[in-house]
Amino acid sequence: xxxxxxxxDIQHPIIQGGMIWNSGWKLASAVSNNGGLGLLGSGSMYxxxxxxxxxxxxxxxxxxxxxxxxxxxxxIEEHIKIxxxxxxxxxxxxxxxxxTYTSLLQGHGVRVVHVVxxxxxxxxxxxxxxxxxxxxxxxxxxxxGIDETTTFCLIPNIKKHIxxxxxxxxxxxxxxxxxxxxxxxxxxxxxxxxxxxxxxxxSHENFxxxxxxxxxxxxxxxxxxxxxxxLIKNKFYYDVLKAYENNASQEELKQLxxxxxxxxxxxxxxxxxxxxxxxQSSALIDSILxxxxxxxxxxxxxxxxxxxxxxx
Amino acid sequence: xxxxxxxxDIQHPIIQGGMIWNSGWKLASAVSNNGGLGLLGSGSMYxxxxxxxxxxxxxxxxxxxxxxxxxxxxxIEEHIKIxxxxxxxxxxxxxxxxxTYTSLLQGHGVRVVHVVxxxxxxxxxxxxxxxxxxxxxxxxxxxxGIDETTTFCLIPNIKKHIxxxxxxxxxxxxxxxxxxxxxxxxxxxxxxxxxxxxxxxxSHENFxxxxxxxxxxxxxxxxxxxxxxxLIKNKFYYDVLKAYENNASQEELKQLxxxxxxxxxxxxxxxxxxxxxxxQSSALIDSILxxxxxxxxxxxxxxxxxxxxxxx
Numbered sequence: 001x002x003x004x005x006x007x008x009d010i011q012h013p014i015i016q017g018g019m020i021w022n023s024g025w026k027l028a029s030a031v032s033n034n035g036g037l038g039l040l041g042s043g044s045m046y047x048x049x050x051x052x053x054x055x056x057x058x059x060x061x062x063x064x065x066x067x068x069x070x071x072x073x074x075x076i077e078e079h080i081k082i083x084x085x086x087x088x089x090x091x092x093x094x095x096x097x098x099x100t101y102t103s104l105l106q107g108h109g110v111r112v113v114h115v116v117x118x119x120x121x122x123x124x125x126x127x128x129x130x131x132x133x134x135x136x137x138x139x140x141x142x143x144x145g146i147d148e149t150t151t152f153c154l155i156p157n158i159k160k161h162i163x164x165x166x167x168x169x170x171x172x173x174x175x176x177x178x179x180x181x182x183x184x185x186x187x188x189x190x191x192x193x194x195x196x197x198x199x200x201x202x203s204h205e206n207f208x209x210x211x212x213x214x215x216x217x218x219x220x221x222x223x224x225x226x227x228x229x230x231l232i233k234n235k236f237y238y239d240v241l242k243a244y245e246n247n248a249s250q251e252e253l254k255q256l257x258x259x260x261x262x263x264x265x266x267x268x269x270x271x272x273x274x275x276x277x278x279x280q281s282s283a284l285i286d287s288i289l290x291x292x293x294x295x296x297x298x299x300x301x302x303x304x305x306x307x308x309x310x311x312x
Numbered sequence: 313x314x315x316x317x318x319x320x321d322i323q324h325p326i327i328q329g330g331m332i333w334n335s336g337w338k339l340a341s342a343v344s345n346n347g348g349l350g351l352l353g354s355g356s357m358y359x360x361x362x363x364x365x366x367x368x369x370x371x372x373x374x375x376x377x378x379x380x381x382x383x384x385x386x387x388i389e390e391h392i393k394i395x396x397x398x399x400x401x402x403x404x405x406x407x408x409x410x411x412t413y414t415s416l417l418q419g420h421g422v423r424v425v426h427v428v429x430x431x432x433x434x435x436x437x438x439x440x441x442x443x444x445x446x447x448x449x450x451x452x453x454x455x456x457g458i459d460e461t462t463t464f465c466l467i468p469n470i471k472k473h474i475x476x477x478x479x480x481x482x483x484x485x486x487x488x489x490x491x492x493x494x495x496x497x498x499x500x501x502x503x504x505x506x507x508x509x510x511x512x513x514x515s516h517e518n519f520x521x522x523x524x525x526x527x528x529x530x531x532x533x534x535x536x537x538x539x540x541x542x543l544i545k546n547k548f549y550y551d552v553l554k555a556y557e558n559n560a561s562q563e564e565l566k567q568l569x570x571x572x573x574x575x576x577x578x579x580x581x582x583x584x585x586x587x588x589x590x591x592q593s594s595a596l597i598d599s600i601l602x603x604x605x606x607x608x609x610x611x612x613x614x615x616x617x618x619x620x621x622x623x624x
Contacts, residue, residue: 002623012624119528119595138450139462147529150451150462152483152492153592157528160596171464175624180464180492182622216431216469217459247559280465283431284472302624310494311314312324312487312614 003165004188007111007132008090009064011035013188014178014298015134015167016195018068018092019142019277020044021266024202025053027195029060030291039092043070044263047078054086064089066113071096084108090131092190095143095227098128106131113167117145122158133162134190137170141193141279144221144228152184159185173281175301193279194298199290204269207276210234214282225250226257232276236261315477316500319423319444320402321376323347325500326490326610327446327479328507330380330404331454331589332356333578336514337365339507341372342603351404355382356575359390366398376401378425383408396420402443404502407455407539410440418443425479429457434470445474446502449482453505453591456533456540464496471497485593487613505591506610511602516581519588522546526594537562538569544588548573 004013016023016031018039028038040057042050050067057065067083069076069091080101083091091105094115102112106129114125115134125133135158137151138144149157151170158166168186172178173194181189196203197211210232221230222240231237243256257275265274289297316325328335328343330351340350352369354362362379369377379395381388381403392413395403403417406427414424418441426437427446437445447470449463450456461469463482470478480498484490485506493501508515509523522544533542534552543549555568569587577586601609 014624137462137464138460139465148450148532149528149592149595150449150483151464152449152462152489153451153595154528156486156488157595171462174468176468176495176497177464178624179622180495183488183492183495183617183620185488216461216466220460280461283461283465283469299624305495306622308495310491310618312326312490312611 002187004132004167007165008037008066010037012295012299013167014295015039015092015188015190017169017190017192018042018066019192019196021263022196022201022203023068025057025060026200027198027202027291028053028065029057030198030200031195032061032063032065034291034295035063036295037090038065039068040065042067042079043073044267047075047082050079051082051086054082054088066090066092068092068094070094071100076101080105083110092134098125098130102128102130115169117154118147118149119154119157119161121145122162126162126164130164132165132167132187133158134167134169135186136190137168138221139230139280140170141196141219141230141282142277144230146224146228148221151181155181155184155186171279171281173284175298175303176305177281178298178302179305193281194285194294195291196278197282197285197288198294199288203266206269206271207266208288210271210276211278211282212286212288214278214285216280216283219278219280219282223253223257225253229275229277230279232278232282234265234274234276235272236265236275314499316444316479319477320349320378322349324607324611325479326607327351327404327500327502329481329502329504330354330378331504331508333575334508334513334515335380337369337372338512339510339514339603340365340377341369342510342512343507344373344375344377346603346607347375348607349402350377351380352377354379354391355385356579359387359394362391363394363398366394366400378402378404380404380406382406383412392417395422404446410437410442414440414442427481429466430459430461431466431469431473433457434474438474438476442476444477444479444499445470446479446481447498448502449480450533451542451592452482453508453531453542453594454589456542458536458540460533463493467493467496467498483591483593485596487610487615488617489593490610490614491617505593506597506606507603508590509594509597509600510606511600515578518581518583519578520600522583522588523590523594524598524600526590526597528592528595531590531592531594535565535569537565541587541589542591544590544594546577546586546588547584548577548587
């Protein structure tokens with residue numbers, strides 16, 4: 001038991017990232033059933049869809065699971081109401097101020113973990129009274145911070161200045177990397193890409209195939225003028241590059257992005273026009289596995305790495 | 313003993329990066345005397361200066377030391393001649409094709425370690441017959457690769473596909489990070505920024521003070537159209553940003569960069585107009601130490617990290 005497993009009442013300090021269009025009840029319940037913490041990705045769900053996934057997830061597991069809550073989401077108040085009504089034990093909040101909803105949620109017995117990409121925001125989260133933080137490095141898929149601090153540098157720095165439990169995220173897809181993250185100071189890890197390439201992920205099969213095909217250098221952090229996002233370099237990505245070459249304004253970039261690109265790519269499987277959000281760790285992921293298999297693999301890699309005799 | 317300590321005939325698998333304007337004979341000999349491998353940074357030395365540093369370094373240590381050799385350097389043939397004449401046991405080559413000089417150097421008994429930032433170039437280096445590779449992540453200071461792969465993702469991927477000894481670089485400034493790099497698959501580490509902020513580094517005191525003042529987010533990878541370089545965000549950096557905002561051409565960026573910016577910043581201590589090349593790990597470096605003290609600290613942090621009981 002450590003700070004994170006105690007806080008979240010789970011067996012392994014492994015949290016599955018609540019990725020939009022990937023993290024429905026099947027994925028979250030499978031992760032929780034394996035002793036990790038599954039998260040529903042509410043950022044791509046209307047309130048009634050979120051409620052449905054919560055109810056299905058409760059049927060599929062008796063273990064705790066949580067909800068990822070992007071704070072800029074338009075239906076946020078509705079989501080929070082549902083989370084409280086359904087007595088969800090923990091939410092992972094991101095993309096907004098942790099000051100706004102932390103006390104409200106905690107007042108209803110919901111633990112709050114806030115996702116940050118820098119020490120500055122980690123300190124703000126601590127001040128806002130959150131229960132733990134996720135520190136997410138530059139290598140992570142999807143939305144990302146502007147400082148571009150990598151997992152390898154972010155975790156030790158946050159650990160040095162923060163006493164809250166720290167969950168490392170960004171680039172973690174193997175058991176060796178989990179151990180390395182712990183050595184850098186993490187109490188737990190949040191894993192996204194590896195769980196996106198599972199049978200249980202709700203994303204489109206085309207997208208899963210793209211993840212396992214992706215090699216080093218096939219993702220890039222772009223659209224930094226809007227919100228930085230790490231994507232696979234597909235046609236849409238190169239369209240954005242072309243817009244940059246033509247000195248597109250922020251407004252023109254917004255129009256090019258439009259609405260529904262993430263759904264189109266990850267959920268509908270349109271590999272050319274969609275936004276395919278995935279992390280650098282996709283280069284380390286070669287097969288679509290079941291969540292059971294992922295856990296077996298992570299644990300076996302971790303144990304092996306732990307047994308090796310290191311010396312300086 | 314491991315692959316790297318055997319190959320380089322050193323006690324600890326710790327290599328000091330051969331950073332231009334920082335890595336003269338004082339730094340290199342102090343690192344070698346501590347059981348690591350010191351490297352002279354020949355990229356900022358005329359041939360006669362390199363010879364002088366080699367001779368002084370030989371007087372200051374009986375242990376092996378090496379030379380870092382940027383392959384695009386104009387005096388490269390002269391440098392290679394000197395290295396062979398002075399029987400330098402190992403060179404670290406970078407910024408060019410490992411095919412060009414590897415056999416020549418090896419034919420004269422010089423071991424060749426090539427610096428890469430991607431798996432693609434690691435495979436090319438293996439093909440070229442180098443003795444080991446340095447795999448340098450996005451968080452590293454100075455010149456960097458275009459794929460932006462971080463240490464956390466680069467090392468496991470290279471280890472998976474390459475059988476040569478691998479030295480991890482980029483972001484490493486603490487003993488915990490050395491252990492983490494080993495767990496990710498590294499046989500040794502190359503450390504830059506931490507050694508730049510030592511008494512023995514030949515860089516200007518002003519620059520050393522900037523390193524220890526730098527916080528997370530204070531460096532950025534820029535000038536990607538020329539050669540990507542990670543710098544402290546000083547006046548020169550913001551001048552580059554302004555040029556981007558005005559849609560500067562590659563030629564205009566080249567003119568803005570001009571010649572001698574790195575010398576001006578790191579060697580002459582002009583913190584406004586100079587190029588201040590340093591890694592993200594500068595956020596973890598709070599004091600200028602002697603090389604002896606750095607080694608003591610790295611070893612003690614490493615041993616402590618090794619004793620901790622990790623579990624999943």
